[in-house]
Amino acid sequence: MSSWIPTLFIALIIVTAISLFMSRRGRGFAAATASRGYVEGTMTVTSAALGHPDRDGARHCTITGTIAGPDSSPAEVYGRLVIPAGSVEPYPGLDQPVVYKPGKEDSTWRFGTLGDSVG
Template identity: 40%
Template sequence: MLTVILVILLVVAVIAMIMRFRGQRIGGFGGNTAGYAQGTLTVTGVSDQAEPDSKGQAFCTISGTINGPGTNPTEVYGTMILTEGEPWPQIGSEHAVVYKPGKTATTWSFGQLPPMQTPDVPPSVPPSA
């Protein structure tokens, strides 16, 4: 009996770690943004407003259309996690999303790509006369 309980706890811990890793990798991009594009999701449907949980988070289910470079308008469905005090999305509101062109429906997530890094180039010095 003790062995079964330990196995169940181990499985739950592994699942929790996988879910946490996937959430960070998709939402935070884990530092690799190659191949992703920045777009906009326009909300077309939204769940009723929920009360925040004990951590101050409320879960909002939305549907919408993603528009952006490299993709046709794509209908998607997902969940937003809002912290206490954040406004509840409204139909017609727009949110920044990131996606892989050609795979928009399965790779999108809320967020913005980090600004492009430009190499440090010293200013050019005009020739002296």
């Protein structure tokens, strides 16, 4: 039997396990949609610290803000993310659209709207 067949089988099992793990943690490859439990809200940035741009112009950012939405009370959130080159850099007082799962705002928020491909 060829040695590449067991290697391919093991690789398939590893990829499947990683995919299942990511989908359980809410970081799957699919877009955030209302049917997946996400809602739209607004984040008011209270603090933002931008790093130096990398060679592609993207910047690492540490951000704090308050998320307010239709079905939840305001929630303080914190996160580290990468701001792509050419995007609006966050600053205190900026209102940004976000999507999140109600009751889990602190761990599931992302910039964007339900119409965007937010994964």
